[in-house]
Amino acid sequence: MKGIFKNPIRRWGWLFLGPVTAAFCIGFVWPFIQGIYLSFCKFKLISKTSWVGFQNYAAALKDASFVHSFWYTALFAIVSLIFINVLGFAAAYALTQGIKGSNLYRTVFFMPNLIGGIVLGYIWSMIFDGILSRYGTSILLETKYGFWGLIILMCWQQIGYVMIIYIAGLQTVPEDMLEAAKIDGATKTQTLFRVTIPNVMPAITICTFLSLTNGFKLFDQNLALTAGQPFIIQPDGSTVKTTEMLALNIYNTFYGQNSASKGVGQAKAVLFFILVAGLGLLQLKFTRKREVQQ
Amino acid sequence: MKKTLAFALTLVLIFALACPSAFAADKGSVYWLNFKPELDETAQELAKMYTEETGVDVKVVTAASGTYQQTLTSEMDKKAAPTLFIIGNQAGVKEWGEFAMDLTGTAIADELNTDAYNLYDEDGRLVSIGYCYECYGIIVNPDLIEKAGHSMDELKNFEGLKTVAEDIHARADELGFDAFSSSDMDGSSSWRFTGHMINLEYVYEEREEGAVWTECPATLTGNYMENYKNLFDLCINNSLTDPKDLATGGHDAEAEFKSGKAAFFVNGSWEYAAVSGDVPNATMIPYYCGVEGEEKAGLNCGTENCWAVNEYASDADKEATIDFMVWLVSDPEANALMVEQLGIMPYKHAVESSNGFLNDAAAYTADGCYVFDWATNYQPNVDEYRAGLVSALNAYCADQSDANWELVKTAAIDGWATQYAAANG
Numbered sequence: 001m002k003g004i005f006k007n008p009i010r011r012w013g014w015l016f017l018g019p020v021t022a023a024f025c026i027g028f029v030w031p032f033i034q035g036i037y038l039s040f041c042k043f044k045l046i047s048k049t050s051w052v053g054f055q056n057y058a059a060a061l062k063d064a065s066f067v068h069s070f071w072y073t074a075l076f077a078i079v080s081l082i083f084i085n086v087l088g089f090a091a092a093y094a095l096t097q098g099i100k101g102s103n104l105y106r107t108v109f110f111m112p113n114l115i116g117g118i119v120l121g122y123i124w125s126m127i128f129d130g131i132l133s134r135y136g137t138s139i140l141l142e143t144k145y146g147f148w149g150l151i152i153l154m155c156w157q158q159i160g161y162v163m164i165i166y167i168a169g170l171q172t173v174p175e176d177m178l179e180a181a182k183i184d185g186a187t188k189t190q191t192l193f194r195v196t197i198p199n200v201m202p203a204i205t206i207c208t209f210l211s212l213t214n215g216f217k218l219f220d221q222n223l224a225l226t227a228g229q230p231f232i233i234q235p236d237g238s239t240v241k242t243t244e245m246l247a248l249n250i251y252n253t254f255y256g257q258n259s260a261s262k263g264v265g266q267a268k269a270v271l272f273f274i275l276v277a278g279l280g281l282l283q284l285k286f287t288r289k290r291e292v293q294q
Numbered sequence: 295m296k297k298t299l300a301f302a303l304t305l306v307l308i309f310a311l312a313c314p315s316a317f318a319a320d321k322g323s324v325y326w327l328n329f330k331p332e333l334d335e336t337a338q339e340l341a342k343m344y345t346e347e348t349g350v351d352v353k354v355v356t357a358a359s360g361t362y363q364q365t366l367t368s369e370m371d372k373k374a375a376p377t378l379f380i381i382g383n384q385a386g387v388k389e390w391g392e393f394a395m396d397l398t399g400t401a402i403a404d405e406l407n408t409d410a411y412n413l414y415d416e417d418g419r420l421v422s423i424g425y426c427y428e429c430y431g432i433i434v435n436p437d438l439i440e441k442a443g444h445s446m447d448e449l450k451n452f453e454g455l456k457t458v459a460e461d462i463h464a465r466a467d468e469l470g471f472d473a474f475s476s477s478d479m480d481g482s483s484s485w486r487f488t489g490h491m492i493n494l495e496y497v498y499e500e501r502e503e504g505a506v507w508t509e510c511p512a513t514l515t516g517n518y519m520e521n522y523k524n525l526f527d528l529c530i531n532n533s534l535t536d537p538k539d540l541a542t543g544g545h546d547a548e549a550e551f552k553s554g555k556a557a558f559f560v561n562g563s564w565e566y567a568a569v570s571g572d573v574p575n576a577t578m579i580p581y582y583c584g585v586e587g588e589e590k591a592g593l594n595c596g597t598e599n600c601w602a603v604n605e606y607a608s609d610a611d612k613e614a615t616i617d618f619m620v621w622l623v624s625d626p627e628a629n630a631l632m633v634e635q636l637g638i639m640p641y642k643h644a645v646e647s648s649n650g651f652l653n654d655a656a657a658y659t660a661d662g663c664y665v666f667d668w669a670t671n672y673q674p675n676v677d678e679y680r681a682g683l684v685s686a687l688n689a690y691c692a693d694q695s696d697a698n699w700e701l702v703k704t705a706a707i708d709g710w711a712t713q714y715a716a717a718n719g
Contacts, residue, residue, distance in 0.1 A: 044389070045371045129542045138541040140685075141692050227481075231685035233701045237708025239682040255364055256678060256716070 039267040042260055056267035059260075060253075066268055068240055069249040076147065076245065077215030080154050084211045085204070088159045092166030093192075106167065109160035117157075121224020124153045140229040146243035153221055158214065162207040169203025170196065205287040212283055216276050219247035228252070246272055322614030323351035327369055327376035329362040330599070332564065336635045340628055344621060350614050360481060360677075366390070370604075377607040377615040381422040382598030383671035384509060385717070387413050394421040394602035395612060402601075402619045405641045411597045422600035425623065426636035429593040429655040430490050430562030431578045433569065438462075438471055438557040446577075452521075452584035456528055462557055463532035474533040475556035477526075479688055480543030486560050487526065487687065488680040489670055492706060493594055494581045495522045496669035510672040512714050516707035521583035523699060529560060530691055537691040562594075563637050563651035570650060578651045580658070581666070592658035593651075596668025599636070675713035682709045 034046070039056055041049035060066055091109060095102045112120070128139040128149050139145045173196055181191045197204070222228075228241030228248060244252070250272060254265030324344075328337050334356040341352035355376070357365035362380065369376050370393060381390050396419040397403050403423060406412070411424025432455075436446050442462050448454040459473040466472040477487060498518040500506050530537040534556055535545050551559035552572040559569070569576050580591040603615050622628055624643040633639055637649040647653075659665055673679050686705035690698040 045367070047371055125542050126544060129539075129544075133536075133539050136538050137692060138538070138688070140541040140688050228681075229685050230689065231682055231705075233682060233686055233704050233709070235704065235708070237682075237704055237710070237712040239678075239685065239705070239709070241681075252678070255367075256675060 035266060036270055039263065039270045041266075042263045044262060052263065056260075056263040057271070059264045060267045060271060063253075063264070063268075065240060065244065066246075066249055066253075068242075069244045069246050072147075072243070073216055073218075073246045076150065076218070077212055080151055080158075080215045081208060081211045083151060083155050084158045084162055085207055087155060088162035088207065089166050089204075091159060091163045092170055093196075095163070096167055096170045106160075106164070109163055111160065112157045113161045115157070117220025118224045120153060120157060121221045124149065124156075125225050140226060143230060143242040146226040146229070150218075150221060150225055150243070153225060154215070154218070157221075158211060162211065165203050165207050166200065169200035173199040201287065205284065208287060209280060209283055213276055213280050216272075216279065217247055218245055219251070222248050223251075321350055322608065322610030322612075323353070324378060324611070324615045324618045325353045325355070325374060325376045326378040326615075326618075327362075327366060327380070328354055328356040329380045329382070331356055331359050333635050336631050340622065340631060343628060344618060348617075350618070352618060363677075375604055375606065377604045377611045378619065379602055379604065380598075380600060381413060381602040382600050384413065385672070385674070385676065387415050387421055390602065391415040391419075391421045393605055394419075395605040396420055397423055397603065400616055402616050402623070405620060405623050405643065407642045407644075408640045411600065411640060413600055422602040424597045424600050424640055425619075426599050426632075426639045427595060427597040427652075428563045428599070428637060429578070429595045429652060430560075431580050431593045431651075432582075433551065433559040433561055433565060433576055433578050433651070435551065435554065435557050435559075435573050436575050436577060437573075438469075438554065441471075442469055442557070449579050449582070450589050452524060452582040452588065455579075455582045456524075459528055459532045459558065466534075471555050471557060472532070472534045473556065474529045474558045474560070475547035475550040476533055476535040476545035477529045477537075477540055477560065478535075478543035478545050478547065479540045479684055479691065483543055483547065484684045484687075485680065487529075488683040489673070489676075490562070490594065491525060491529075491560060491581060492522060492683070493666060493668065493670040494525070494583050494585075495519055495706070496672070497594075497666040498585055500667070500669055501664070506667050507669055507672055510674055510714060512718075513711045514707050516703060518583075518585065519703050519706060521585050522706075523702075525581055525583040526687075527694070529558075531694075537694070540691050541688040563649055563655070566637070566649045566651045567634070576650065578654045580663075590663050592663035592665045593655040594666040594668060595655050595659075596671065598668070598671060673713075674710060674717045678716075679709055679713045 038046060038049065040051060040053060042052045042056075043049035095105055099105070115123075125139060128145070132138050132145065137145070139149050177195055177199070178191065181195050186194065222243070222245045226243045228244035230243070231239040231241050233239055241249075241252075246268075250265050250268045253268055254262055256265075324341075326337065326341070328334060334354070337354045337356070341354045344350065344352050355365075355369070366376070366379060370379075379390075381387055381394060398420045403420060406423060411427055412420055413422045415421050434446070434449065439446055439449070439458065442458070442465070444458045444461070448458055462469060462471070462473040476483075478484070479487075495516070495518040496507075496514070498521065499515055502515075502517065530540065534550055539545075547556075547559060548561075548565065548568060550556045552569055554573070559565070563578070566576075578593060580588070580593055582588055582591065585591075601619060603612055603619075607615065622632055623639060623641040626645060629639070629641075629643070630645045633645045633647050637652045638644075638647040655665075682705040683702070686698075686702040690702050692698075
């Protein structure tokens with residue numbers, strides 16, 4: 001026992017942990033606490049604030065655009081989760097069957113993930129408009145085009161990423177189990193659903209978790225592809241941005257020019273955090289149950 | 295030994311991190327948060343020149359196009375906040391006025407030759423002073439007009455403009471050029487229509503009321519939306535680009551005009567440096583839109599380029615900043631660089647501008663034409679307001695129906711009232 005305490009790594013550990021802990025506190029913990037505090041304030045600069053209690057939260061929940069963007073985001077997150085994971089798994093499954101050139105395909109599928117969201121958004125807006133303009137319309141003119149456009153974009157970007165995780169998962173499926181299934185006369189479909197999938201459940205957990213939270217947190221691609229357009233111009237002149245997702249709604253609220261809007265934006269951001277964290281935890285709990293312990 | 299070394303290294307690290315702020319110069323420093331990306335290069339050069347001449351540190355940061363408010367918000371919160379920033383309109387005065395020192399009686403205020411572009415707050419404090427002014431309208435290539443068999447004299451009202459533009463567009467294939475350059479509706483271009491052209495609606499409302507606005511009106515009448523439609527329709531329907539392709543943009547209107555592919559280009563005096571090389575005779579005409587008596591219309595003159603000095607900067611920094619401003623407007627070499635980029639600067643010792651479009655503006659005024667002031671500077675919640683208008687215009691460009699124009703009207707007129715209420719609620 002004595003030896004362990006004398007161990008210099010133990011004694012000096014704090015020095016090595018220090019920078020990371022400090023960075024974590026400065027870059028995450030402190031802004032997070034401050035963010036929660038600010039959501040109860042009216043402010044323009046974060047160094048000059050005045051306390052207003054729950055007023056910002058009330059305003060945020062009353063805001064029709066926030067509610068709209070919530071449902072829109074929820075729909076988007078679910079649809080994109082299904083598409084990304086089904087297609088990503090299919091790609092991973094196909095590429096672990098020993099096809100020639102699998103490595104090349106893996107690289108190619110993974111590459112879109114290396115391009116930044118803003119760039120992707122603009123590139124895809126050109127692609128979509130190149131097609132849609134033949135029909136005299138544009139991605140900015142129809143909500144459904146904006147929605148499916150974003151789904152296609154996100155699939156294109158994310159499939160390669162989840163595919164890599166699924167490939168890693170598929171490679172851990174024990175050979176002897178597969179062989180046993182084969183000997184027992186299981187068909188390919190039976191093997192896939194009864195043996196392979198239960199064994200890659202940990203990967204499925206990770207991937208669905210990632211794509212769900214990514215779907216909810218999406219910002220860059222949304223901003224660059226449609227920025228919320230088309231708007232529904234209501235008779236009173238106010239607008240509903242039909243393809244605006246939660247994060248963009250928060251951003252637009254924060255930088256609205258009303259001096260009270262920063263606090264409201266902040267309150268929305270806190271609600272947003274609670275939502276994403278809650279959903280993530282729920283989903284983790286749900287999928288964990290189905291994991292097989294090897 | 296190792297322990298000592300570790301401690302010594304840690305100390306060095308801590309000092310290295312903490313020190314830069316410990317050596318603040320006594321003679322103050324300048325931090326200019328610039329909002330015109332096209333001025334950035336010149337501003338950086340001037341900063342270097344000034345530091346070489348006087349030893350005073352000048353830092354210039356330019357916010358990316360359309361993100362000035364965001365950048366200003368975050369920069370103002372820092373310890374080393376901008377000492378020189380932009381308050382360009384009354385909404386800005388309301389938002390940032392308390393952060394601006396009263397410039398009345400300062401050396402820079404004494405350099406001004408007019409009060410016309412200054413902004414005051416409710417208490418009469420001079421919060422920001424204009425450093426240049428600009429004008430916008432329709433840039434014309436007279437050579438192409440003549441090549442098409444018309445003359446500049448025809449462009450004296452909407453009827454004349456319409457005849458010429460429609461004729462050129464009809465014969466575009468034969469002539470090898472079209473009437474208007476593209477009117478893209480993406481973020482890099484839509485402001486020409488939702489920020490500038492719409493100004494004609496506001497200004498004619500002002501003229502109907504008989505006085506220019508001194509504060510943002512809560513509502514608009516929309517009496518001149520039809521005139522806005524006249525000119526907007528002319529632009530999108532007699533152009534190189536199909537109106538249906540404007541929503542996401544991607545066309546380069548400036549290049550189209552410079553290369554002689556289009557005779558008209560909706561833009562402003564800041565384009566002079568860019569277009570005068572290729573189109574030396576380029577000139578600017580007013581927004582003719584079918585209003586009675588518009589033969590006497592002039593250009594849209596005004597500015598959003600107004601400097602404010604940070605009230606909360608140290609006295610040394612304030613002084614250094616004002617000295618720097620005075621140098622910018624009075625030093626012959628420095629000022630020449632500024633004028634080249636910005637056009638006319640309203641200061642006693644400023645160099646004369648060779649900006650042809652600003653000279654056009656002056657010529658119209660000299661002819662007794664009425665000037666369009668920049669009423670557009672009062673747009674409430676400007677980004678949101680314009681975004682709504684862009685969305686409505688997109689729908690209209692795709693399908694030019696009356697119903698869609700009604701939406702444009704709603705966005706422009708009712709949208710004004712809604713955003714006014716939101717901004718002042």
